[in-house]
Amino acid sequence: MISFAIRARRPFAGRWRAAAGLMLLVAFVGVRGGGAQAQQNEMADVEVKAVPVQGQVHVLFGRGGNIGVFAGPEAVILIDDQFAPLTPKIEAAVKTISDRPIRFVLNTHWHGDHTGGNEHFGKAGAVIVAQDNVYRRLSTDQFMKAFDRHVPAAPRDALPLVTFNDEVAFHLNGEEVRAWHIPHAHTDGDVIVHFTKSDVLHMGDIMFNGFYPFIDLGSGGNLAGMIAGVEKALAIAGPKTRIIPGHGPLTDRKGLTAYRDMLVAARDRVRALIARGESREEVIAARPMADYDTTWGKRFIKPEQFLGFVYDSLKPAQGGN
Known part of the structure; x- marks a missing residue:
């Protein structure tokens, strides 16, 4: 038996690859606007690999956000679905785990490297579920300020059928799966899933x-929300908890704690420079995270970009806005 509990304002609203680098984000902002054949060609050599995590959970590593697969005797839930051209490979990978139907797809936020497969899975009968703001952003044209790119609205079949405000619970496969909205984190519609x-x-x-x-x-994200989301996850995580990040390899509570400590150090160091009257350019030039850069700053987002995000998150608060 499947039951689905939801608290909603609007209940029915219509392989990790570090070398991928910045191309992941450049790719996702153009997913819905680019040529389908060009996208298909770009993804032709991508391998989607299923890796057991723990219990009834696997992760799919491909290109784009890491996909969680919750599979049991009743059905399958996907957490995110990467890019549209990868859906046949995603389905094939899921079939190595379970022959049960994909009943739900839960989007962790609106970005195309996490929602690109929505249309395919929606047409196949899966119920797309997301936080309210994900529906709002997918259903309207968006502008990605960080990349100076316009992203057109998603087609109807790609939109969430069920949305929620604060939290949602799935009761399936003899287990509760619960998702919480983390306001103003990576975007304004992020969730973490337990x-x-x-x-x-x-x-x-x-x-x-x-x-x-x-x-x-530009999509409502902020460093404070990122830290709050990690703190909430740490309050849930125990010594044996396994953690699937949006990007990167699997980790545990220790890895999540190290990530939290990095975010807090960035906040505190940049805040101190702002309090001294340093401008955005001066903060970046000061390299306040130099001791972290050799570990954290060599892959996806470069140190100067990250410091810009931190500064822009903190500066409005300095003015009381």
Whole structure:
């Protein structure tokens, strides 16, 4: 038996690859606007690999956000679905785990490297579920300020059928799966997902494991929300909890704590420079995270980009806005 509990304002609203670098984000902002054949060609050599995590949870590594697969005797839930051209490979990878139907797709936020497969899975009968702001952003044209790119609205079949405000719970496969909205984190529609009996957390893009995160301030993201989301996850995680980040390899509570400590150090150091009257350019030139850069700043987001996100997150608060 499947039951689905939801608290909603609007209940029915219509392989990790570090070398991928910045191309992941450049790719996702053009996913819905680019040529389908060009996208298909770009993804032709991508391997989608299924890796067991713990309990009833696997992760799919491909290109784009890490996909959580919750599979049991009743059905399958996908957490995110990467890019549209990868959907046949995603389906094939899921079939190596389970022959049960994909009943739900839960989007952790609106970015196309996490929602690109929505249309395919929606047409195939899966119920797309997301936080309210994900529906709002997918259903309207968006402008990605960080990349100076316009992203057109998604087609109807790609939109969430069920949306929620604060939290949602799935009761499936003899386990509760609970997702919480983390306001103003990576975006304004992020969720973290807890597979309660399997003891697994999916962080979405609130966590980039091993490298500095992208914070989409233009979509309502903010460093404070990123830290709050990590703190909530740490309050849930135990010594045996396995953690799926939005990007990067699997980790655990220790890895999540190290990520939290990096974010807090960035906040405190940049805040101190702002308090001394340093401008954005001066803060970046001061390299306040130099001791972290050799570990965290060599892959996805470069140190100067990350410091810009931190500064822009903190500066409005200095003015009381």
